[in-house]
Amino acid sequence: MDSELEQHVYIPIKTDREPENVVNLTKGELIFDKIIKPIHKYNYFGKIREITNSITTKKAHQNIDFVHAHNLFTDGVVAYNLKKKFGLKYIVAVRTTDIGLQYKYMYHRRFKAKRVLEEAEHVIFISPIYRDKLFKMMSPSFISKITSKIKIVPNGINDYWLDNQNKVKNNLQEGNIKVLYVGQIMKRKNVLLLIEALDVLNQRTEKKFFLTVVGGENNHENEFYNTFLNTIKSYSWIDYKGKIKEKETLLEEYRQSDIFAMPAKGELFGLVYIEALSQAKPVLYANGEGINGFLENKSVGISIDPDNLEDICNGITTIVENYDSFNGFSEVVEPFNWNRISNLYKTMYRQNE
Structure with a gap:
């Protein structure tokens, strides 16, 4: 303008x-x-x-x-x-x-x-x-x-994501599920609870869940960031990439994943959800947040209680078990x-x- x-x-x-x-x-x-x-x-x-x-x-x-x-x-x-x-x-x-x-x-x-x-x-x-x-x-x-x-x-969202939309969803592998988180490493984004949920699923099911985390430290939450770094040392299935500035590199991370998950609370909007949808990835997101109003009644993701470990587990399981039913990503992305x-x-x- x-x-x-x-x-x-x-x-x-x-x-x-x-x-x-x-x-x-x-x-x-x-x-x-x-x-x-x-x-x-x-x-x-x-x-x-x-x-x-x-x-x-x-x-x-x-x-x-x-x-x-x-x-x-x-x-x-x-x-x-x-x-x-x-x-x-x-x-x-x-x-x-x-x-x-x-x-x-x-x-x-x-x-x-x-x-x-x-x-x-x-x-x-x-x-x-x-x-x-x-x-x-x-x-x-x-x-x-x-x-x-x-x-x-x-x-x-940046035109880059619209110009490089992925129209074809991954074929979910039988045994290995690749989950992606993109966001600052801060408490309200709930990354630690997401890790705990995936750990539960790895122990509870025969499937193997892998988590890639993309995001840098929040300068106001140094202690939480250190807790995060100490936590991920215990899990060989977590790949922490740090902050990625290059859109081309981030695009590949989206495309290589099967599910995008960020059960964040107090999220103003969360354009990373839309970026993930532009790459045909079903998303896991929190009830009652800004993005909820656009994804409700759409077959592009699952909303969960961000404070409930079992609900996060169930949300991820629902996406995996109904993976082929998630569609219509381009139509949801267009208003952005x-x-x-x-x-x-x-x-x-x-x-x-």
Whole structure:
């Protein structure tokens, strides 16, 4: 969209931080503003007021057709303020932290969030799961006010995976099952419980399960990473590859596997599941996470309770025993095409011009 639309992106950052992920836009600009202070953690409405005032002082709101707010409780409220002051229309995206932290626990902020949702032209969720989670905390009467505005727009995967889709699923070998995990080595990804489940299956069944793990250390969980390294020493059937940056190498890992398994909890979305599906691999994933909303009732994987060892074992066994029934991978992957997603956004933007 960079070459087609003039974007002015306002990015408030902490006063002690430097700009990150700086890119040169063909049209428009990135406006980094060192404005977020420690006190703002305790003074939410003060933060909103300062950001709104800074935008107007910098005249960043001028010559703008509409606003895209990338979250509900900060960007959305600022966009709402700009609409009230200058008549600027906006669309707002609702993030997992908006739902699971802000709306769930910050009762005193809910009234403002509702005003944002009511005044938005469109309300974006990356998965129907997150829409449903938010709706569970709202009254039917309020839901009816915003239902027509709701759009489900997922994140996309790199074109590389779409251009190199594997249309043919592996023939599962009788005795050896190759399982793949791709993700950071961190607690909530549940890699240790996955290892335990495969160990149980290796002892319980005649089949031999092999696990390939791809992923680097999470800098905030060094102790967990060391536990992981010590754990895998005991298992000859685990091949730890570390972090793989080259897409071509990662593609081969996907293709050489039979099943993709990551029973992660608190997963924002998990594009690795879609990458695996692009290579015709059935996936094992956790109930109630973002990806669940797109794979539910599709014959491409199994959802499990990520805290239940036996459920993970049963999920893997179900995939193995019904391997030939998993299909329709390309149809599931198609909505994650960035060209399609950008066209959806452009349509929304132009409706607001």
